[in-house]
Amino acid sequence: xxxxxMRLEKIRDWMSQEGISLVMFEDxxxxxxxxxxxxxxxxxxxxxxxxxxxxxxxxxDIILAKLYARSDFVIPYNDFNRLPKMAxxxxxxxxxIPYGSRIEIPSVTSYPDFLDYxxxxxxxxIICREKSTASHALNLRMIxxxxxxxxxxxxxxxxxKIIDLLEKNVRxxxxxTEADAAIFIELESRKQGCEGTxxxxxxxxxxxxxxxxxxxxxxxxxxxxxxxxxxxxxxxxAGYNTDVTLTFVREPNAQQQKMANLVEKAVKLAAECLxxxxxxxxxxxxxxxxxxxxxKRMVHGLGHGIGLDAHEYPFIRNRAGxxxxxxxxxxxxxxxxxxxxVHGGCRLENDYLMTETGYETLTEARIIWL
Amino acid sequence: xxxxxMRLEKIRDWMSQEGISLVMFEDxxxxxxxxxxxxxxxxxxxxxxxxxxxxxxxxxDIILAKLYARSDFVIPYNDFNRLPKMAxxxxxxxxxIPYGSRIEIPSVTSYPDFLDYxxxxxxxxIICREKSTASHALNLRMIxxxxxxxxxxxxxxxxxKIIDLLEKNVRxxxxxTEADAAIFIELESRKQGCEGTxxxxxxxxxxxxxxxxxxxxxxxxxxxxxxxxxxxxxxxxAGYNTDVTLTFVREPNAQQQKMANLVEKAVKLAAECLxxxxxxxxxxxxxxxxxxxxxKRMVHGLGHGIGLDAHEYPFIRNRAGxxxxxxxxxxxxxxxxxxxxVHGGCRLENDYLMTETGYETLTEARIIWL
Numbered sequence: 001x002x003x004x005x006m007r008l009e010k011i012r013d014w015m016s017q018e019g020i021s022l023v024m025f026e027d028x029x030x031x032x033x034x035x036x037x038x039x040x041x042x043x044x045x046x047x048x049x050x051x052x053x054x055x056x057x058x059x060x061d062i063i064l065a066k067l068y069a070r071s072d073f074v075i076p077y078n079d080f081n082r083l084p085k086m087a088x089x090x091x092x093x094x095x096x097i098p099y100g101s102r103i104e105i106p107s108v109t110s111y112p113d114f115l116d117y118x119x120x121x122x123x124x125x126i127i128c129r130e131k132s133t134a135s136h137a138l139n140l141r142m143i144x145x146x147x148x149x150x151x152x153x154x155x156x157x158x159x160x161k162i163i164d165l166l167e168k169n170v171r172x173x174x175x176x177t178e179a180d181a182a183i184f185i186e187l188e189s190r191k192q193g194c195e196g197t198x199x200x201x202x203x204x205x206x207x208x209x210x211x212x213x214x215x216x217x218x219x220x221x222x223x224x225x226x227x228x229x230x231x232x233x234x235x236x237x238a239g240y241n242t243d244v245t246l247t248f249v250r251e252p253n254a255q256q257q258k259m260a261n262l263v264e265k266a267v268k269l270a271a272e273c274l275x276x277x278x279x280x281x282x283x284x285x286x287x288x289x290x291x292x293x294x295x296k297r298m299v300h301g302l303g304h305g306i307g308l309d310a311h312e313y314p315f316i317r318n319r320a321g322x323x324x325x326x327x328x329x330x331x332x333x334x335x336x337x338x339x340x341x342v343h344g345g346c347r348l349e350n351d352y353l354m355t356e357t358g359y360e361t362l363t364e365a366r367i368i369w370l
Numbered sequence: 371x372x373x374x375x376m377r378l379e380k381i382r383d384w385m386s387q388e389g390i391s392l393v394m395f396e397d398x399x400x401x402x403x404x405x406x407x408x409x410x411x412x413x414x415x416x417x418x419x420x421x422x423x424x425x426x427x428x429x430x431d432i433i434l435a436k437l438y439a440r441s442d443f444v445i446p447y448n449d450f451n452r453l454p455k456m457a458x459x460x461x462x463x464x465x466x467i468p469y470g471s472r473i474e475i476p477s478v479t480s481y482p483d484f485l486d487y488x489x490x491x492x493x494x495x496i497i498c499r500e501k502s503t504a505s506h507a508l509n510l511r512m513i514x515x516x517x518x519x520x521x522x523x524x525x526x527x528x529x530x531k532i533i534d535l536l537e538k539n540v541r542x543x544x545x546x547t548e549a550d551a552a553i554f555i556e557l558e559s560r561k562q563g564c565e566g567t568x569x570x571x572x573x574x575x576x577x578x579x580x581x582x583x584x585x586x587x588x589x590x591x592x593x594x595x596x597x598x599x600x601x602x603x604x605x606x607x608a609g610y611n612t613d614v615t616l617t618f619v620r621e622p623n624a625q626q627q628k629m630a631n632l633v634e635k636a637v638k639l640a641a642e643c644l645x646x647x648x649x650x651x652x653x654x655x656x657x658x659x660x661x662x663x664x665x666k667r668m669v670h671g672l673g674h675g676i677g678l679d680a681h682e683y684p685f686i687r688n689r690a691g692x693x694x695x696x697x698x699x700x701x702x703x704x705x706x707x708x709x710x711x712v713h714g715g716c717r718l719e720n721d722y723l724m725t726e727t728g729y730e731t732l733t734e735a736r737i738i739w740l
Contacts, residue, residue, distance in 0.1 A: 029681065030402070030478075043585050060670070061582045063711045068585075078669050081689050108400075111484040112477055112500040130482040179560060183553055190549060195586040196570075212431045215413050215438075216565040299431070299448050311399065319451050341433045 003147040004070055007039055007140070012052060014136050021101035023050050023133040024088055028060075031108055034308035035137040037239055042069035047077065047084060049091035056094055058087050085120055092124070099123045107132040142305055142313045143329035148240065149353070152307075152331055155237035156351060156362035158192045159244055166231065167368050170224045170248060178203035178218040181231055189235045198234035198241035198310045205229050209247075209344035212300055212337065224248040224370060228256050228344035234310055241310045243333045244365035245349035255343045260367050262294050263346045266336035270302065274352060274359040278326045284318035287336055296338050303334040306351060330354040331362075373517040374440055377409055377510070382422060384506050391471035393420050393503040394458055398430075401478055404678035405507040407609055412439035417447065417454060419461035426464055428457050455490055462494070469493045477502040512675055512683045513699035518610065519723070522677075522701055525607035526721060526732035528562040529614055536601065537738050540594045540618060548573035548588040551601055559605045568604035568611035568680045575599050579617075579714035582670055582707070594618040594740060598626050598714035604680055611680045613703045614735035615719035625713045630737050632664050633716050636706035640672065644722060644729040648696045654688035657706055666708050673704040676721060700724040701732075 025048040027036045036048045045060035057071035065074050080086035102125045105117055114128045169175040182201040189197055204214035206227030223229050234243040249260050266287045273283045284302040291298050301317030314324030337347030351363045395418040397406045406418045415430035427441035435444050443464060450456040472495045475487055479498045488496045539545040552571040559567055574584035576597030593599050604613040619630050636657045643653045654672040661668050671687035684694030707717030721733045
């Protein structure tokens with residue numbers, strides 16, 4: 001049994017427990033859901049329908065699906081005029097779903113769309129809920145399986161190689177601008193076999209590092225001059241992401257020195273809390289308390305799960321409703337940062353894998369003192 | 371009165387007509403809505419609340435907001451623990467919205483979230499509907515104003531300069547790989563003052579051009595060798611996008627020659643239909659009929675509006691519910707394409723602006739015969 005089949009089994013266990021006869025996943029513009037790739041290998045726009053024993057993939061690009069997708073049936077989205085409401089009716093027919101069955105649509109389905117579904121399919125019990133099969137899949141995806149961990153380790157290894165080269169090239173003066181850094185990562189990631197970067201690289205020299213996410217993401221401006229420069233990037237290998245942030249520090253003033261020290265301290269403190277059974281919110285609260293002591297404030301979450309999405313469960317943040325418990329197989333980043341409109345910003349982000357005995361830091365991002 | 375104010379006036383006219391006292395816009399990960407930038411200039415993650423006379427922006431990055439945003443009030447998202455449901459309560463208080471008022475939340479709000487809103491704010495009439503203020507804004511945004519048209523013309527001019535350079539560099543052999551082409555666009559766009567590319571460049575050499583959207587988007591593979599190579603890219607200038615696709619043809623076989631001829635013919639035929647008052651679906655049907663005559667099928671839409679989003683209203687496609695009527699100020703692409711698993715793909719995409727007297731083709735993408 002391959003990994004996709006093992007994942008499908010888990011989804012079907014849930015479906016049976018919940019009395020669901022058909023579930024629909026949607027991965028289209030504005031409604032991304034990489035669970036379709038997780039279950040079928042198909043990396044592009046598609047709908048996926050699962051019954052208790054069969055799967056039907058409805059891809060936008062049928063040629064791509066023939067190369068990548070594992071599914072019992074494949075029908076081009078075009079055959080349904082690229083309309084989800086037509087496709088779901090087609091799936092009911094193709095998979096032989098009996099009248100009166102419980103059909104689950106994605107929890108992100110808008111309220112107006114939900115009304116349409118129920119009025120168009122009165123013969124079925126259409127459900128749309130927060131704790132859906134799709135969100136159950138996101139919970140399952142938190143715990144990476146052996147195939148995923150192997151890919152993630154490889155992706156982290158490439159990320160580390162690129163971090164070392166970035167440091168070398170900044171020190172030697174080969175990388176002088178934000179563009180130099182961003183382009184280097186784009187090219188090197190592909191040379192190393194990655195699909196590319198998982199999100200737009202954020203390269204911000206001292207004049208622009210005050211932004212949590214620099215805007216624009218990178219420019220032709222100088223990088224790594226006096227002060228604080230932030231470089232936030234991730235690689236995507238066979239669908240799986242890494243996410244790291246380096247800060248380059250040159251001739252810091254007293255404020256900048258303090259900011260960098262605080263961030264390094266925060267990373268160490270957070271790592272000490274990486275113990276199976278600990279609540280993620282506890283990590284975030286611990287770091288928030290450290291920041292408060294320095295009369296600073298973390299203006300973003302402390303970290304987030306990583307996998308087929310650059311941001312996925314668990315979220316590590318100090319917010320009601322963000323309760324997760326650390327478990328072996330979880331893969332996530334921690335990224336404490338501090339930002340000042342005058343002195344710029346400093347962030348340090350690495351990726352951690354929880355293991356049976358503790359944790360491993362898979363990436364080697366660091367504050368680089370020039 | 372500046373353009374943002376004129377746009378706000380239009381939104382408020384609608385609000386008053388619909389009896390809405392507070393409207394919420396959301397531009398966050400997974401729920402992008404560039405209408406916030408259109409109304410306030412703020413380019414990053416944020417919520418925006420409008421009452422009949424005041425606006426409240428709730429940005430994730432307060433430092434960025436201070437640089438870009440025009441809004442009566444600005445409160446950091448952090449003050450609401452980065453929770454939309456806390457922020458809306460804060461907005462009600464800050465903007466003095468009376469109990470019993472009609473409050474509109476985005477039409478993309480999921481059904482489970484909608485239930486939460488109504489149960490958490492029973493004192494208000496919370497509405498979530500397809501024909502929302504947010505979708506009304508998308509309709510207004512279809513007709514570009516003078517400020518937008520000026521930016522779009524400039525963006526198209528830069529796009530054309532880059533198209534010429536791409537042709538020159540492919541002919542001279544300076545661009546040999548997909549990566550060469552993609553990186554050239556990334557760098558050149560920034561040199562010319564753009565924020566960057568509006569979406570990930572798709573560069574597919576002859577071995578990969580069969581994909582509608584090549585996967586991965588670009589690699590180190592050869593580009594512009596024997597057969598069909600597709601290059602689909604767009605620039606973003608001050609938030610506004612262009613979107614063009616070139617096909618490079620070298621030593622085509624009979625099939626490839628036919629495909630390229632068909633696409634060129636489709637572009638001409640579609641352009642003949644660009645007459646104010648024509649229905650966009652009519653354009654798509656006309657081109658579909660041409661493809662059918664050649665026993666081919668267009669597997670994607672014919673075109674789409676462009677603006678702050680790379681894909682926005684009007685959509686030009688042969689599908690029920692896609693009825694728009696061409697009007698002066700509309701800016702959109704037309705992109706007929708044909709794909710074959712053996713012979714590769716060919717697509718040609720340009721951007722058109724409807725004017726009082728007809729239309730202008732703002733971009734100069736072409737099939738380049740090498």
